[in-house]
Amino acid sequence: MASFLCLRLKLRRKPVRVGESGFKKDPGPARMTKQQISKLTMSFSRSRVIAFGGFSTVYLGKFPDSGVAAVKVIDSGSSHRLSAVFRQELQILQRVQHESIVSVIGYCDEGEEGVLVFQYAANGTLHENLHGRWDSLLSWKQRMGIAYQLAQALEYLHERCDPQIVHGDIKASNVLLDSQFNCKLCDFGSAKMGFSSSVQPPLSGPEMIDGGAINAATRPKCGRLATRMMMMGSPGYTDPHYLRTGIATKKSDIYSFGVILLELITGLEAVSSSDCSEKLVCKAKEMLKDESKVTAMLDPRLDVRNNSLGVEAEAVASIAAMCLVDCPTLRPSASDILETMRIRVPSVGFSFSKDKGAA
Structure with a gap:
């Protein structure tokens, strides 16, 4: 399944304030709260689902200024291995930045579900x-x-x-x-x-x-x-x-x-x-x-x-x-x-x- 990816290496940090579109002014993806993610996805509404995977669901996220993003929710709580995969993917996404690699806007690691928020690709796969x-x-x-x-x-x-x-x-x-x-x-x-x-x-x-x-x-x-x-x-x-x-x-x-x-x-x-x-x-x-x-x-x-x-x-x-x-x-x-x-x-x-x- 297509998820949506990448930026610069940052160590785990406290939640940061993001702008209306979710893009941070400083380099690297923002660590977001579960409440912020919930607002993006209209409380994880089924009407916002745009893709499914074996262990994840992708939602269309909408910001107050009409900006959009793809929100990948990984059910990592059901498996230590999936949790490790989420951490590994996040670590790599925080390292890379290239015009032909999709950008990661933010992430959330609260609770059992790992969440990655990506640049939205308007023309699909x-x-x-x-x-x-x-x-x-x-x-x-x-x-x-x-x-x-x-x-x-x-x-x-x-x-x-x-x-x-x-x-x-x-x-x-x-x-x-x-x-x-x-x-x-x-x-x-x-x-x-x-x-x-x-x-x-x-x-x-x-x-x-x-x-x-x-x-x-x-x-x-x-x-x-x-x-x-x-x-x-x-x-x-x-x-x-x-x-x-x-x-x-x-x-x-x-x-x-x-x-x-x-x-x-x-x-x-x-x-x-x-x-x-x-x-x-x-x-x-x-x-x-x-x-x-x-x-x-x-x-x-x-x-x-x-x-x-x-x-x-x-x-x-x-x-x-x-x-x-x-x-x-x-x-x-x-x-x-x-x-x-x-x-x-x-x-x-x-x-x-x-x-x-x-x-």
Whole structure:
């Protein structure tokens, strides 16, 4: 589920006064009271619910000056693990600030429920725009701008943050789009930071083995299999190397980015909504081997007669192929992807007139 994320490292502090729109004048998200959160959500009214997750509910928050925000309420009281995930997500969000990562306005840690208040994304998620209920059709230029901005966000997390951050759940529904269809990466509930090369994946949501949920009653108590079961991720986007080893790295994010590139080219979902075994990566296997076959899989809603679009689509498919290679060390870095896109995909020209680094 798309939540909504990020800013600067601050230690826990006393509640602070926020303005009418909830934005603090000093850097970092405001620590808010439960009463403030209740006012934002009209006492957590069901009419304000805009999304559900396995352990959270997202409300539309409204400020007195008509400003809006997304309010993610995490039921962390039911599990020490969920409480730890909330703390971890908050800690990471307080560290990062980037134009292509959604901003966290405030948080509340009173009582058993953790609350994160985020910048509202007016145009929903990339998944909704490509596959869902949104009427607007993303143009090829918009798609390439989103891809480039997402790669910029990954470059920032992987190469500019100290310590580095592995997002852990890159997918179309975690890419929010603002009023100008700019990318805002969100949902850092699975993210890890401070590891030089790899991290042990956190357990969030159902325990997984090879992409499938398992029954806790049948869980082995020890051994390598038990470690592998502590998998998380989203079907269709998860790095196969991660599934085999239980180890997530920056290159796991790159694999997932490659799947999103395929979605942007084809307009197809990462996993069929009717059959979870039908993965886009498998459908696009021939295209990934032979760039000349890209046109046949190009999203029919685009102007497939445009020759320059076809040339760019082939270039993007070649980048996707590099991201999706089985061996993680052979996958490009986020900065490699940006450089290749600058050279081979002219449509992203408007996106790199200024590099979107830390603010």
